[in-house]
Amino acid sequence: MTAPPDDCLARNEWICGRYLSTRREILVDAVLQHLELTALSVAVALAIALPLAVLARRWVLAAGPVLALTTVLYTIPSLAMFSLLLPVYGLSSTLVVAGLVLYSLTLLVRNILAGLRAVPEETRQAARGMGYGPIRLLLTVELPLALPAAMAGLRIATVSAVSLATVGAIVGFGGLGNLIYSGMNTYFKAQVLTASVLCVVVAVLADLLLLGVQRLLTPWTRAVRS
Numbered sequence: 001m002t003a004p005p006d007d008c009l010a011r012n013e014w015i016c017g018r019y020l021s022t023r024r025e026i027l028v029d030a031v032l033q034h035l036e037l038t039a040l041s042v043a044v045a046l047a048i049a050l051p052l053a054v055l056a057r058r059w060v061l062a063a064g065p066v067l068a069l070t071t072v073l074y075t076i077p078s079l080a081m082f083s084l085l086l087p088v089y090g091l092s093s094t095l096v097v098a099g100l101v102l103y104s105l106t107l108l109v110r111n112i113l114a115g116l117r118a119v120p121e122e123t124r125q126a127a128r129g130m131g132y133g134p135i136r137l138l139l140t141v142e143l144p145l146a147l148p149a150a151m152a153g154l155r156i157a158t159v160s161a162v163s164l165a166t167v168g169a170i171v172g173f174g175g176l177g178n179l180i181y182s183g184m185n186t187y188f189k190a191q192v193l194t195a196s197v198l199c200v201v202v203a204v205l206a207d208l209l210l211l212g213v214q215r216l217l218t219p220w221t222r223a224v225r226s
Contacts, residue, residue, distance in 0.1 A: 009190065016190035023191075026179070031198060034175025037093065037168065038161045038206070041100030045157065048101070049108035054138065056109070057116040066109060074106035078167045086171075096168035103164055104157040111153025115146025151214040155207050162203040176202070 008016035020027070052070075056063040076084070081099045089095035119142050127141045143150075166177025174181065176195045183191035 012187070012189050014189045014193045019190035019194060027194065027198065030176045030179050030195065031202065032175075033093075033173070034162070034165055034177075034199070034202060037096055037100065037165045037173070037175055038158065038202075041097045041161050041165075042104055042154070042158050044097065045101045045104035045108055046154065049105050049112060052105070053109050053112035053116060056113050063113070067113075070106040070109050073102045076102075078103075078164060079170065082167070082171065091171045093168075093173040095171055096165065096173045099168075100161045100164055104161055107157040107160065108150075108153050111156075112146060112150045115149030116142055118149065119145045147218050148214070151210065151217070155210045155214070158206050158210060159203045162199065162206060166199060 007018065009018050009022075052066050056066045073081075078099065081102065082095060085095050085098050089098055123141060123145070124137065127137050132141065166174050166180060168174035169177035169181035172178065176199045179191050179195035180199075182188070183195065
């Protein structure tokens with residue numbers, strides 16, 4: 001049975017509503033996998049970056065090695081990174097998550113450290129004078145004041161992870177990247193464009209969501225601007 005002449009799929013057009021209606025489940029699954037890869041990698045990276053940034057802030061000698069290591073990791077090309085991690089994780093989604101975690105560390109560590117360094121020393125001294133110990137000082141004074149810079153780094157890391165997750169298609173776990181990769185191999189225009197647009201939409205929505213969270217957590221920044 002041949003497709004009717006007015007079928008945009010048969011004509012292989014870039015914009016095709018029928019592609020959306022017939023591939024809805026495939027698109028939803030790809031978006032969900034993309035979100036899972038991004039959220040998990042950024043969460044793990046944040047859990048690692050926070051103590052590293054605190055360590056670099058507390059001990060000056062540790063700052064250089066920490067920043068140097070994370071910077072070197074960020075300069076490794078994505079294909080090379082996945083190849084280096086392949087013997088450890090094999091062809092799995094964990095391989096992609098591990099790669100995204102390593103790439104996110106630079107952005108998160110640098111921004112969290114910048115936020116901690118921006119806390120006025122007189123504020124720290126005042127807190128110590130009120131009996132604040134190191135842990136209480138960190139949790140109730142330094143980290144809250146470092147939130148704007150930390151959230152900026154988190155937003156950049158998240159958008160970068162959304163973009164880099166598409167490279168995971170080379171091992172079969174790239175979310176929307178799988179559709180882009182297979183669509184390019186078969187020159188399936190509607191699939192390439194739709195998956196690419198969805199990737200941009202996911203990145204924009206994730207950034208807006210984190211921006212909203214940042215505004216809720218740092219109301220004093222709006223008061224300063226006004």
